[in-house]
Amino acid sequence: MRVSRFYQEGDIKVGEELALTQANHRHAVQVLRLKEGDDLILFNGQSGEYAAKVSATDKRNSQVIVEDYDPVNRESSLSISLILANIKPDKMDFAIQKAVELGVSTIQPMYTKRSVIKLKSNRLEKKMQHWQGVIIAACEQSGRTAIPAIKEPCDFDEIFSAYDGTTQISMLPGSENKIQQMKLDESHNGVSIIIGPEGGFSNEEEQLMQSKNVQSVNFGKRILRAETAVVAGITACQMAWGDL
Incomplete structure (x- = not known):
């Protein structure tokens, strides 16, 4: 038992x-x-x-x-920051739960041009507490011994400086690069996985990521839901690193 x-x-x-x-x-x-x-x-x-x-x-x-x-340590040796557009509440909860189970160290919600929900200040504190509860429950279930950080939502253009020094990878259905071509630089301070909202990134946002030298990869011919891309992207990084 x-x-x-x-x-x-x-x-x-x-x-x-x-x-x-x-x-x-x-x-x-x-x-x-x-x-x-x-x-x-x-x-x-x-x-x-x-x-x-x-x-x-x-x-x-x-x-x-x-x-x-x-003194057991079940934490990944790869520091993963999940940068995820704020999607519908039930989908966001699912994405956070699975990200924690798969070993992320930081979760950064963000607002993009096509974000479905933007939290007002009077709702933000309650939502942050809710997300923290989702994280703790996932840690209890998965056997983790550290609690991942949940950051307050930020605007899309703020993520590049906030996570400078990490290998930044975006999941884009239209990318010419397959997930197998993803490169994790051991000299960097971990990896940041950038995933857009249900409607995808705008052309301007994709161009900005390209100008910031963000690696873009796809998952083949199929278009994944945002919460599915979270699971697939983290799993791919952990497998490439050797944690899975």
């Missing part, structure tokens, strides 16, 4: 008893039906993970005893 994992903020020390966060308590008791004596795994995003056991629980709180520390 698989042991459930929980992201627990703050310091965790072997031998101590600590209270689960209220969110973790509710999930442990109401969803997973954990009870006294059940095992679980904690991680705080700093390093490794901790084996723990439920020591007490009631309707309001759950206490656990931290029994052991495992």
